[in-house]
Amino acid sequence: MSAATGSDSGVGAALTPPPDVASPVRHPDAPAPGTLLGAHYDQCFGCGEGQLHGLHLEARAGEGVTVTAEFTVRPAHQGAPGLAHGGVLALALDETLGSLNWLLRVIAVTGRLETDFVRPVPVGATLHLEARCTGVAGRKIYGSAVGRIGGSDGPVAVRADSVFIEVKLEHFTKNGRPQEIKAALADPDQVKVARAFEVNP
Numbered sequence: 001m002s003a004a005t006g007s008d009s010g011v012g013a014a015l016t017p018p019p020d021v022a023s024p025v026r027h028p029d030a031p032a033p034g035t036l037l038g039a040h041y042d043q044c045f046g047c048g049e050g051q052l053h054g055l056h057l058e059a060r061a062g063e064g065v066t067v068t069a070e071f072t073v074r075p076a077h078q079g080a081p082g083l084a085h086g087g088v089l090a091l092a093l094d095e096t097l098g099s100l101n102w103l104l105r106v107i108a109v110t111g112r113l114e115t116d117f118v119r120p121v122p123v124g125a126t127l128h129l130e131a132r133c134t135g136v137a138g139r140k141i142y143g144s145a146v147g148r149i150g151g152s153d154g155p156v157a158v159r160a161d162s163v164f165i166e167v168k169l170e171h172f173t174k175n176g177r178p179q180e181i182k183a184a185l186a187d188p189d190q191v192k193v194a195r196a197f198e199v200n201p
């Protein structure tokens with residue numbers, strides 16, 4: 001069996017929520033609309049301040065189960081001369097969609113991310129992102145996001161649909177490299193963040 005077909009988990013699964021999908025429920029303890037969410041991990045390439053060339057994406061809680069975020073493209077993020085790499089833009093969408101989990105208070109990882117690149121995004125441009133959870137079906141969390149340039153009401157440059165899959169904290173402690181796991185578990189701020197993601201911490 002090839003790596004690509006590993007467990008066959010989710011292969012071919014649609015990004016369209018099933019008919020029995022439930023509306024997402026904002027957790028009562030979710031950060032208030034307007035709150036800056038902060039990094040879920042200092043070393044995250046999407047949001048961590050500890051990553052020199054990372055995106056340093058800043059996400060903010062919105063109404064319901066929505067978030068907004070901003071990311072300014074730097075020279076380290078280029079694919080073509082003067083233009084953001086598509087993978088970096090997909091990362092920005094992934095990270096913004098992942099931030100929805102702060103509002104659900106669920107730990108989840110990206111299962112599938114489908115991205116449309118609509119306009120080139122130059123170095124120096126700020127990508128204004130908005131994501132919303134479109135439904136929850138069992139462990140599957142559906143979402144959509146767009147990224148605009150030229151302002152928060154500017155034209156759409158990128159968009160994505162996603163399915164995140166809810167996991168337990170053990171997903172990270174069992175699969176991550178021991179030295180980073182040990183450091184994270186020894187950091188009270190990191191443990192606090194992990195608890196903020198979990199229902200009934």
Ligand SMILES: CCCCCCCCCCCC(=O)SCCNC(=O)CCNC(=O)[C@H](O)C(C)(C)COP(=O)(O)OP(=O)(O)OC[C@H]1O[C@@H](n2cnc3c(N)ncnc32)[C@H](O)[C@@H]1OP(=O)(O)O
Nearest residue numbers: 009010013040098107109110111112138140163165194197
């Ligand atoms: C400390 C700070 C914390 C907070 C940490 C937050 C981190 C956020 C980081 C940013 C986001 C990322 O980049 S996360 C990193 C990138 N992603 C990953 O590394 C994930 C790697 N994949 C996996 O580990 C696994 O495949 C899982 C966990 C996704 C699924 O495995 P599993 O747990 O065995 O689940 P399984 O039973 O197979 O499937 C459960 C249900 O989900 C569906 N499903 C499974 N995979 C997919 C898929 N790819 N696309 C669609 N649907 C899928 C199945 O059809 C099934 O639906 P049904 O039968 O129930 O209908």
